[in-house]
Amino acid sequence: MIPLSIILPAKDEAAALIALLPRLRAAHPAAEIIVVDDGSTDDTRACCASAGVTCLSSPYSMGNGAAIKRGSRAARGDVLVFMDADGQHDPADIARLLAKLDEGYDMVVGARDWDSQAGVGRGLANALYNWLASRITGHAVADLTSGYRAVRADKFREFLHLLPNGFSYPTTSTMAFFRSAYAVAYVPIKAAERVGKSHIKPLRDGLRFLLIIFKIATLYSPLKLFVPTSVVFFLLGLLNYAWTFMHDGRLTNMSTLLWSAAVIVFLIGLISEQITSLTYRRND
Structure with a gap:
């Protein structure tokens, strides 16, 4: 060498x-x-x-x-x-x-x-x-x-x-x-x-x-990207629900869609975090 x-x-x-x-x-x-x-x-x-x-x-x-x-x-x-x-x-x-x-x-x-x-x-x-x-x-x-x-x-x-x-x-x-x-x-x-x-x-x-x-x-910690994104979708859904409830007194499909997106994004981040951990495990 x-x-x-x-x-x-x-x-x-x-x-x-x-x-x-x-x-x-x-x-x-x-x-x-x-x-x-x-x-x-x-x-x-x-x-x-x-x-x-x-x-x-x-x-x-x-x-x-x-x-x-x-x-x-x-x-x-x-x-x-x-x-x-x-x-x-x-x-x-x-x-x-x-x-x-x-x-x-x-x-x-x-x-x-x-x-x-x-x-x-x-x-x-x-x-x-x-x-x-x-x-x-x-x-x-x-x-x-x-x-x-x-x-x-x-x-x-x-x-x-x-x-x-x-x-x-x-x-x-x-x-x-x-x-x-x-x-x-x-x-x-x-x-x-x-x-x-x-x-x-x-x-x-x-x-x-x-x-x-x-x-x-995603190379370092996927949850640091996906969790904030999930929170944004959740808050947008909450704001949309507050707006529609005050004006129409009901829950709209848009709020449900945004909350569903928040859950999906969070779960994707969780899976990505596990994949990242497995990727580096051989070196830990």
Whole structure:
């Protein structure tokens, strides 16, 4: 086993890898560097060969999360560092992440500031995710979606079955660590402008990121999402009944429907809570 493995998921990122890989090798000459080529059609494999780093190639694109899972399984390091291959992440920050990890944490995440966000829309969305995750977990979450992180390999592999093949692996892994009482810390970083064109498509991935909001709750404690929703339906039914009783002196179907929805939502939350507990039981 070697001390450190650095994993970079890459899809058509040769333009950035040409400069990034030599910097990584110079900063961490003893580390295992793995580029997971997610069906690239450019010179990604040639860049890896010239830099003397391992390249795991896929015949077609499986997604960012799939690349993370493949790299994690192949890595031999006790500690795994994940970073983007598009030139946004500074290799010099790896030392800071590792230093924080040595303080007793199980995962250390590079937290981007507002100036490092890819546009106002992405910045506002990430701020919403961070706020919601902080409220649900009871811990300050500085950057829920950052892909720059250092983790203890054995603990990270416990959750590979939970990671999606597409985007949002950072969200899933962070919430899984919190749920399993593994210590998570944040280190402030500056993210540079990416080299080349982003692979994120606003319409398609906007809908996916919307689902992150629900995943945040369901990965940690579903009842924290379903109970408030159930209460809202119950109160709406109560208000509707009060209104119709005062004006018509009767109970309407709408009130009954809203109360039924409150019960159904609560029961769904209860079942989801049990499923979540079973999902993590192997690691408790």
